[in-house]
Amino acid sequence: MWCTYSVRARGPFVTRRPEAARGAVACEAVEADVDLLSRLRDGDEAAFVQLVERYQSRLLRLARSMVSTPAVAEEVVQDTWMAVVKGIERFEGRSSLRTWLFRILANRARSTGIREQRHVASGPAVDASCFDAAGAWAQPVAPWAERSDERLDAARWAPVMREALSDLPPRQREVVLLRDVEGLTSDEVCAVLDLSRGNERILLHRGRSRLRAFLGPHMEAVR
Amino acid sequence: MMQLVRRRDLVCQEAVELATLYLEGAMSRRERRRFETHLRKCPNCAAYLEQIRATIQLAGAVDPEDLSPEARADLTELYRRWRSE
Ligand SMILES: [Zn+2]
Numbered sequence: 001m002w003c004t005y006s007v008r009a010r011g012p013f014v015t016r017r018p019e020a021a022r023g024a025v026a027c028e029a030v031e032a033d034v035d036l037l038s039r040l041r042d043g044d045e046a047a048f049v050q051l052v053e054r055y056q057s058r059l060l061r062l063a064r065s066m067v068s069t070p071a072v073a074e075e076v077v078q079d080t081w082m083a084v085v086k087g088i089e090r091f092e093g094r095s096s097l098r099t100w101l102f103r104i105l106a107n108r109a110r111s112t113g114i115r116e117q118r119h120v121a122s123g124p125a126v127d128a129s130c131f132d133a134a135g136a137w138a139q140p141v142a143p144w145a146e147r148s149d150e151r152l153d154a155a156r157w158a159p160v161m162r163e164a165l166s167d168l169p170p171r172q173r174e175v176v177l178l179r180d181v182e183g184l185t186s187d188e189v190c191a192v193l194d195l196s197r198g199n200e201r202i203l204l205h206r207g208r209s210r211l212r213a214f215l216g217p218h219m220e221a222v223r
Numbered sequence: 224m225m226q227l228v229r230r231r232d233l234v235c236q237e238a239v240e241l242a243t244l245y246l247e248g249a250m251s252r253r254e255r256r257r258f259e260t261h262l263r264k265c266p267n268c269a270a271y272l273e274q275i276r277a278t279i280q281l282a283g284a285v286d287p288e289d290l291s292p293e294a295r296a297d298l299t300e301l302y303r304r305w306r307s308e
Binding site for chain 2: 043045048049052053056057058060061078081082085086124125126128130131134135136137140141143144146147148152154155157158161162165176180181183186201204205208209211212215216219
């Protein structure tokens with residue numbers, strides 16, 4: 001339903017450690033946001049357009065996982081932009097602009113009231129049938145075609161990863177989108193989604209485990 | 224006396240459930256040592272953790288699509304309206 005995202009080969013991912021690369025990207029983005037913010041306060045239309053270019057698709061991606069239909073998601077994102085334009089004077093800059101945007105969006109999405117009550121299920125992230133009676137792996141873990149290093153071919157796996165993300169239950173998807181796709185800190189994720197640290201971690205853990213399980217057959221097939 | 228009581232080793236089923244706590248750096252030093260001891264002895268859990276790392280890296284590389292010119296035009300129009308209200 002929301003598999004409409006393209007993947008661009010990002011330079012830094014090819015040659016550097018992913019953590020370092022993401023840190024650098026996030027840092028540049030935050031500096032650019034500070035500049036945008038002051039221009040936005042001055043009523044600079046070009047600054048607004050730039051902000052929209054940077055965040056529209058990302059807001060939509062999160063909104064689609066929080067409300068029931070794509071049309072409602074579009075509405076929620078539009079409401080978010082209106083709140084930004086009307087509320088920019090009151091933004092105190094205590095959080096990053098990015099976190100502020102996601103938080104407005106999440107609040108709007110919640111207030112549409114369409115969403116069912118939120119409940120975090122407990123239970124294992126990896127199915128009990130994978131283990132024997134003593135709790136050891138019943139079968140060896142099959143090796144993957146790729147490792148998490150600078151040689152990992154992210155562009156190649158992007159279509160499968162997008163499928164895997166859309167296969168996640170909504171609440172796990174929200175957390176994984178913000179934490180792993182957007183690169184927010186877990187404190188920021190908790191603030192945006194109004195989650196306790198414990199629940200954020202459970203959802204992240206289950207989401208990541210489920211992504212891995214989805215990717216597995218693809219990764220094992222092409223050795 | 225208490226110091227002599229060794230905690231039993233983790234089993235795989237427990238270890239995999241600790242992967243996120245470990246990767247988030249949210250374990251006590253003692254928990255971490257126990258987890259890493261298991262990883263050293265268990266190629267399956269080591270492979271599992273490595274696959275979770277690869278999964279996170281792949282998720283981090285999924286970019287949002289570019290904005291369509293129509294959406295940009297619509298929002299610019301709205302911006303002018305909101306500013307003039
Ligand atoms: Zn193990």
